[in-house]
Amino acid sequence: MRKHLTDLMLVGPAAILIVVFIFMPVAIVIVLAFTDYQFGASSANWIGIDNFSTLFGSKIGRKALSxxxxxxAIVIPCSVGFGLLVAIGLHNLSKTLPRISAILRTVYFLPVAATMVALAVSWQMLLHPSLGLINNWMSMFGLQPQRWLSDRDLVLYTLAVIGVWQSVGYNMVLFLAGLAAIPSTLYDAAEVDGAQSGWAKFWIVTWPMLGPTTMFVMIVTAATAFRIFETVAAMTGGGPAYASDTIVYALYREGFVYFKAGYASAITVVFFLALLLLTAIQMLIVERKVHYR
Known part of the structure; x- marks a missing residue:
């Protein structure tokens, strides 16, 4: 009995905090998703799935989802792929030029360490249609300047490029940790078996051994990509004409600008289910090819 009481005392406080600050808010959000509650209202009406019908039935809701x-779809594969390429390059460079490799690691990691709102302001200056450096450089090479943040056909892809640029540094650090954990004896054994080129060693040793790291990087990158908010809020506000509207920004707009707590809760539930489904699919597909040591 004393042992059980001791275990309960050790686990109890953390369990209570998890229930109060995680499970209870989730349950409240799920309940509010089926009501028309607004912030400040003294009561709410049960409206069933009307909030979900509004989300999937309106052009604005479908635009945010799409x-x-x-x-x-752009950020996840690009940031994972570029992060792996940069990590392999810096890992190999550290064997010959360790100081240069350390400097480059810091440079690549700076977007992760910096505040995204401050970086968004810098990107706004770079992408300015008339004063921005990017359009000025394009003009020097005879290319037509673009309205990167005000063109409905370009704005979402521009934000995706910024998202990739921000995520590469974080993924690079994770892949570097995975590369450092691969025993060098495996590469020696691969050479004995006939894998002489770097490409052959990558497919035989590096890629399989990076399986757990790759799965973790993909899950974290997917969660970050679906939570895109700062760049939209700081740079476009969901415009022009909802061309850069995302599900998290729609949640913020409906809940904290229009105070539609019920509708915002429905968006939150859809966001959670979509992220959960994507994570489950990634684990089912990727984990089959993951080799754990």
Whole structure:
């Protein structure tokens, strides 16, 4: 009995905090998703799935969902791929030029360490249609300047490029940790078996051994891509004409600008289910090819 009481005392406080600050808010959000509650109201009416019907039935709601999916479809593979390439390059460079490799690691990690709102302001200056450096450089090479943040056909892809640029540094650090954990004896054994080129060693040793790291990076990157908010809020506000609207920004707009708590809760539930489904699919597909040591 004393042992059970001791275990309960050790686990109890953390369990209570988890229930109060995680499970209870989730349950409240799920309940509010089926009501018409607004912030400040003294009561709410049960309206069933009307909030979900509004989300999927309106052009604005479908636009936010489709924009989020397109953004994630660009950011996830590109940031994971570029992060792996940069990590392999810096890992090999550290063997010959360790100081240069350390400097480059810091440079690549700076977007992760800096505040995204401050970086968004810098990107606004770079992408300014008339004063921005990017359009000025394009003009020097005879290319037509673009309205990167005000063109409905370009704005979402511009934000996706910024998202990739921000995520590469974080993924690079994770892949570097995975590369450092691979025993060098495996590469020696691969050479004995006939894998002489770097490409052959990558497919035989590096890629399989990075399986757990790759799965973790993909899950974290997917969660980050679906939560895109700062760049939209700081740079476009969901415009022009909802061309850069995303599901999290729509949640913020409906809940904290229009005070539609019920509708915002429905968006939150859809966001949670979509992220949960994507994570489950990634684990089912990727984990089959993951080798754990």
């Amino acid at each position: 924009n989020t999916l397109i953004y994630a």
